[in-house]
Amino acid sequence: MGSGAWIAGGGVICGIGNNVAECLEAFRRMESGMAQMQHLRSVHRSTFPVAEVKADNKTLAAMAGMPEYISRTALLSRIAAQEAWNSTGLGDISQYRVGFVSANTVGGMDKTEDFFADYLENESNGHLRQVVHHECGAVTELVADAMGIRHHISTISTACSSAANALMYGSRLINNNMVDVVIAGGTDALTRFTLNGFNTLMILDQAACRPFDDTRTGLNLGEGAGYVVLISEALAAELPATHPAWCRLSGYANANDAYHQTASSPDGIGNFLAMQGALEMSGLTPADIDYINLHGTGTQNNDIAEGTAIARLFAPAFPPLSSTKSFTGHTLGASGGIEAVFSAMAVKEGIIYPNANFSKQIKELPFSPVVKFSTGNQLQHVMSNSFGFGGNCSSLVFSKI
Amino acid sequence: MDNGEVYITGTCVIRNNRVYHNGTLLSEVPQETELPEFLRAVYDRVSGQYPKFHKMDNLSKLGWLAAEVLLREAPFKGHLPERTGLVLANRSASLDTDLRYYDTVKDIASPALFVYTLSNIVMGEISIRHGFKGENVFFTSDTFDTSLMAGYLEQLFNERAVSACLCGWVEVMGPQYEVVLHKVERTDKGMAVLSADSLAPATI
């Protein structure tokens, strides 16, 4: 029973840290990443807090070992993917058949925006180099090239569940023995495009977001990248004792809410089907889940739909649950990857993450999120939810080995 | 429906201002007709009565119309909604709409356009229309990689994640577009057994 894929390691860069250790430290200290924007130029600078990666492109380029002119989306991707690889005991990447399955929603939009800004001022301005990497797929290929990955490269774009779907796809590549190892996850840089877009949808909070709180009024955008390294059980058995596998990806499922382009159905049927399907694949019942990393964006609509689906599936006993987006902001195409690493780390270290800014339970729901960081808990099974526009709902289950 | 082989049971191709259903020309407009007028003409021919169509972007309209052609007279039968999925791919993701949306930002950004700046919204539109609740995935790649798609579909069917699926290529960038959409299901008989070769449509 289960997906057959094991997690050999992971890497994250986001608004609360440039690597996994820094992120965990931020959770421990209850320091969320929302602040006034420093790197993105926008008229909304003093209106909407965002969770930016705390480094400019020059610094990121040096960390990534890539040129500064390429998209921030690619730089973030490379940094997290490299950390993920280095965290495993796999050694030289060239001795394996490696796949890279990366999700993103904005591609190189940051560079395209700069191009348009220059171009609109003066048509002879603007470097075409800035737009040639615009396509979502181009970002993945740049990073795969830089890491020497060539056996299988795919880009998945299904909105905010993209990276969770990348793990599903990567797991299937492993199961079918098409490759030995898959680096799977997602990346997205903050852009004016997404900031303006979410502003027109009127779902941005002007204060720090309050997921699963009765007083929530919207989300904060963030940026970052997160990847896990997926391997087969056979390869996991060969890992050196110093770097054992973190956990198993024991189940996953994706379902369509089939309700509206952006809004979740009131009963969260897509959310429900995704969670139910992931449990079914892992051979578990709701009572077996020891912690849920919520999608929890902080919008009215998401949290009540997700909460209603959880209430229906898990009643009468609810596991500890929280939204790490209260620290990282909503990193869109990267969120499923970042939260997959947090969830795998939760199983490995027994971590239950806190939900920041919580004060008042949603009145329609019979549960509230965890507000304190704790480690050393006995967590056998952890669920991670990622739901996206287009009704695209995914749930993953990570289990102790 | 858990028995039988996985067959292609229908194919819709939209290119060069023509719509083909299972290899037969279904609709055609003069070559000089622009994409929005062509899409409206096909809508009037195969559907009507779905006002939300007019709000969609070109990518969603193309995918939605192809699904309409495939399912209006031959809907999936005997498959659960939560086992009916969608696997699509294209080259330009939602770039066509991204640029249109970007153009409105200078004035007042359009929420209705922003909604479509994600390539998977087309799968949402098809799922809403037909009530499909199964697995969805959208790949971005330079060309229609039929071996990747056939391999992925085989896994979905083997895992019993789906028993029926729409799959194919839905691409649009400016005036350039192409759709190859297949209806695939586990059943007793069909046009061809699912394979990389059978997903690649013969040149029409």
Place this chain on the structure above:
Amino acid sequence: MENLMAALKAQIVEQLNLQEVKPEDIGDDQPLFKDGLGLDSIDALEIIVLLQQHYGIRIANPEQGPEIFYSVRTIAEFITAHQNKQ
């Protein structure tokens, strides 16, 4: 008020791309959302854009939407009240 409502109907049809609806088909008191004209949350956001573009009125809180946007008449009343205030 009658002129304002007629103008609004035309603007709604255009802004929301309601190609199969004629402005005169929309009743003054017909509910615009759900079972009425069938508009949804994205349409509500587009009406907010419309009010800003054509009438210079900004609505910052989408929670106000359902009440103001109930029908063409309620929108017209809101616009009139707002303009009188200025």
